[in-house]
Amino acid sequence: MTKVLVIAEHDGAALNPSTAKCVSCAKQLEGAEIDIAVFAASAAAVAAEAAQISGVGRVLTIEREENDPAVAAILAPQIAALASAYSHVFGPSTAFGKDVMPRVAALLDVNQISDIMSVEGPHVFKRPIYAGNAIVTVEAPAESPLVATVRTASYQAAEGGNSATIESTNIDAEIPTHTRFVEVQTGQSDRPDLQSAAKVVSGGRALGSEENFELIYKLADKLGAAIGSSRAAVDAGYVPPETQVGQTGQIIAPDLYIAIGISGAIQHITGIKDAGTIVAINKDEEAPIFEVSDIGLVGDLFSIVPELTNALD
Amino acid sequence: MEKILVGLKRVVDYNVRVQVKSDGSGVETDGVKMSINPFDEIALEEALRIKERGEASEVIVLSIGTAESQQQLRTGLAMGADRAILVETDASTDPLTAARIFQAIIERENVDLVILGKQAIDDDNSQTGQMLAAVWGRPQATFASAVSIDGNTARVTREVDIGLETIEIDLPAVITVDLRLNEPRYVKLPDIMKAKKKPLDQIPFADLGVETAPQIKTMKFEPPEGRQRGIMVEDVAGLVTALKDKGLV
Ligand SMILES: Cc1cc2nc3c(=O)[nH]c(=O)nc-3n(C[C@H](O)[C@H](O)[C@H](O)COP(=O)(O)OP(=O)(O)OC[C@H]3O[C@@H](n4cnc5c(N)ncnc54)[C@H](O)[C@@H]3O)c2cc1C
Numbered sequence: 012m013t014k015v016l017v018i019a020e021h022d023g024a025a026l027n028p029s030t031a032k033c034v035s036c037a038k039q040l041e042g043a044e045i046d047i048a049v050f051a052a053s054a055a056a057v058a059a060e061a062a063q064i065s066g067v068g069r070v071l072t073i074e075r076e077e078n079d080p081a082v083a084a085i086l087a088p089q090i091a092a093l094a095s096a097y098s099h100v101f102g103p104s105t106a107f108g109k110d111v112m113p114r115v116a117a118l119l120d121v122n123q124i125s126d127i128m129s130v131e132g133p134h135v136f137k138r139p140i141y142a143g144n145a146i147v148t149v150e151a152p153a154e155s156p157l158v159a160t161v162r163t164a165s166y167q168a169a170e171g172g173n174s175a176t177i178e179s180t181n182i183d184a185e186i187p188t189h190t191r192f193v194e195v196q197t198g199q200s201d202r203p204d205l206q207s208a209a210k211v212v213s214g215g216r217a218l219g220s221e222e223n224f225e226l227i228y229k230l231a232d233k234l235g236a237a238i239g240s241s242r243a244a245v246d247a248g249y250v251p252p253e254t255q256v257g258q259t260g261q262i263i264a265p266d267l268y269i270a271i272g273i274s275g276a277i278q279h280i281t282g283i284k285d286a287g288t289i290v291a292i293n294k295d296e297e298a299p300i301f302e303v304s305d306i307g308l309v310g311d312l313f314s315i316v317p318e319l320t321n322a323l324d
Numbered sequence: 325m326e327k328i329l330v331g332l333k334r335v336v337d338y339n340v341r342v343q344v345k346s347d348g349s350g351v352e353t354d355g356v357k358m359s360i361n362p363f364d365e366i367a368l369e370e371a372l373r374i375k376e377r378g379e380a381s382e383v384i385v386l387s388i389g390t391a392e393s394q395q396q397l398r399t400g401l402a403m404g405a406d407r408a409i410l411v412e413t414d415a416s417t418d419p420l421t422a423a424r425i426f427q428a429i430i431e432r433e434n435v436d437l438v439i440l441g442k443q444a445i446d447d448d449n450s451q452t453g454q455m456l457a458a459v460w461g462r463p464q465a466t467f468a469s470a471v472s473i474d475g476n477t478a479r480v481t482r483e484v485d486i487g488l489e490t491i492e493i494d495l496p497a498v499i500t501v502d503l504r505l506n507e508p509r510y511v512k513l514p515d516i517m518k519a520k521k522k523p524l525d526q527i528p529f530a531d532l533g534v535e536t537a538p539q540i541k542t543m544k545f546e547p548p549e550g551r552q553r554g555i556m557v558e559d560v561a562g563l564v565t566a567l568k569d570k571g572l573v
Contacts, residue, residue, distance in 0.1 A: 022486075082491065083464060083466070084464060105485050106467060106482075106483070106484040106485045107484070107485070109450050109466070109467075110454065110464070110466045110467070113449075113450070113451035113452075113453075113454035113455050113458075114455065114464065115458075116420070116451070116455065117420055117423060117454070117456075117458035117459055120420070120537065121537070122418050122419055122420045122540050123419070123449070123451050124540060125448065125449045125450060125451065126448070139448065139548065140448050141336070141445070141448070142448065144341065144342040144344075144547075145342060145344045145351050145545050145546070145547065145548070146545070146546050146547070146548050147542050147543075147544065147546075148542070148544040148546075149540050149541065149543065150540065150543055151538075151540045151541075152538045152539070187463075189462065189494040190463040190464075190491060190492075191492045191493075192491055193479070193490040193491055193492055194489070195486065195487060195488065195489040195490070196488045196489075196490075197486045197487035197488075198487055205485075206485065210572075234573065242503065245504070246503075251487065252469065252483050252487075252488070252504060253483070253484075253485060253486060258445075259442075259443075259502065259503055261485065266572065267572045278338075284548070284551065288567075289554075290563070290567070301553065301556070302553055303550075303553070304553070305551075305552075306555055306556075306557060306563060307555070307556045308557050308558075308559070308562070315560055318560045319560050319563065319564070322560055323564070
């Protein structure tokens with residue numbers, strides 16, 4: 012019997028789209044019964060959202076003060092306790108899931124399957140290694156619980172329209188006090204979220220300064236796009252780290268990705284392989300980014316980008 | 325604090341464009357340049373800085389692998405680690421078994437802080453640090469971009485999807501590091517000479533009494549589906565037309 016527990020990612024108020032993507036992955040397991048677990052201080056709003064995801068049987072809410080905000084060391088023992096009733100436990104391969112899920116796996120005495128790209132059987136999956144330069148098919152032992160993270164860029168969010176039952180659950184697990192949340196700093200922005208945006212405009216080292224990134228912002232605003240960046244742009248301090256796309260940044264799959272003044276290092280490309288259309292603007296016609304681009308334009312970004320922004324009126 | 329333990333994994337150098345073998349049995353590693361996992365170098369740099377600030381007295385580097393990993397340990401010693409441990413095994417080690425090996429060394433050495441890379445760039449698992457923290461029953465601070473030590477606690481800023489999160493953890497603990505934490509130092513020739521005299525203990529895996537975790541089997545390797553090279557346009561007007569054709573603007 013395949014029973015999947017999906018761990019909801021949320022910020023206390025709203026569900027992260029990564030959760031519905033995990034459900035899409037779980038649905039590929041034949042005959043799977045899928046439950047979502049919401050760990051929160053007060054779970055009602057998030058649970059109501061989770062209950063709408065198609066394919067979900069039950070939404071379990073585990074409410075306690077310590078669960079807000081989410082800290083891996085605090086969540087993991089609770090998830091592990093809940094896991095005994097399931098064959099599979101899935102979380103997203105976002106910063107949240109990557110932090111907590113391996114801790115859960117270790118508590119259950121199993122290795123984790125990281126970054127599921129596709130389901131090949133109840134215990135057989137494909138996942139990327141070497142920054143996506145190789146894809147492996149892996150098989151986990153059928154007799155142990157299977158803990159995995161789902162590569163969110165490989166899945167569309169499952170649709171809404173469901174009304175799963177919501178059940179409040181108590182879990183008997185020892186909660187450690189050795190880890191304390193202090194604060195989170197987030198670049199306040201009215202722009203779309205990088206993970207879920209349909210369009211992303213991304214700038215690289217070539218922008219040369221924080222001020223010049225204004226060019227990227229203007230184009231993004233015209234398109235209603237989120238802002239992305241290369242590691243070089245982040246390291247140089249032009250843009251905040253949460254905008255970084257790539258192996259060590261965010262892995263995204265927008266319909267449109269525009270790479271401006273980005274060379275196309277393997278570590279960057281890894282983050283955009285599943286994008287619908289990739290557009291590259293680069294002054295070097297030999298830049299590797301053009302090898303993976305659907306539309307390429309060779310030239311100086313400082314003249315092209317303003318012209319493009321104007322042309323989109 | 326007394327001791328910091330840092331993991332150094334030997335991996336294919338990050339500049340190598342990895343190729344899948346034509347028979348799907350693995351990736352080509354013959355004659356390929358091997359290096360310390362770049363995240364682990366950052367982990368070691370951070371440990372050295374903590375020690376240099378007088379907040380720790382010894383930095384130990386640990387690698388799990390074949391005798392060849394001595395090379396990476398020697399580089400770690402040249403960077404400034406005090407001594408090295410190689411847990412020798414021919415098999416490639418899964419994250420949970422690696423975590424158990426670290427745990428066994430922690431028990432032998434009475435370690436106060438373990439610093440690891442947030443992931444190894446070969447299998448990209450990003451599991452070992454979190455698993456070690458679980459096995460050890462201690463805090464984890466993953467994806468660190470800033471670390472400060474204050475007596476028996478550490479304050480760690482973490483790179484998360486929405487920005488920067490700060491947590492406070494009690495020591496002993498596990499920290500896994502992100503790329504922006506620091507810039508590792510270059511090794512100078514005299515340091516390489518000095519490193520040859522520093523102790524490097526070799527412990528056969530079988531001597532540790534560590535149980536191997538249930539294995540996830542790799543059945544097949546294949547190259548990724550490549551993206552096709554598309555069209556080149558001449559100018560902005562051409563770009564706008566191409567975007568309109570695809571219904572993207
Ligand atoms: C372990 C590891 C992990 C990494 N993870 C990531 C990651 O997650 N994401 C990431 O992005 N990188 C990552 N990197 C770094 C990566 O290898 C590259 O160094 C980085 O992506 C380069 O950024 P860039 O393309 O902006 O800069 P560059 O490589 O310097 O490219 C700048 C480009 O701009 C073009 N250009 C310059 N001036 C102009 C102009 N006026 N008009 C138009 N074009 C112009 C140039 O032709 C060049 O192609 C990682 C590296 C390592 C080792």
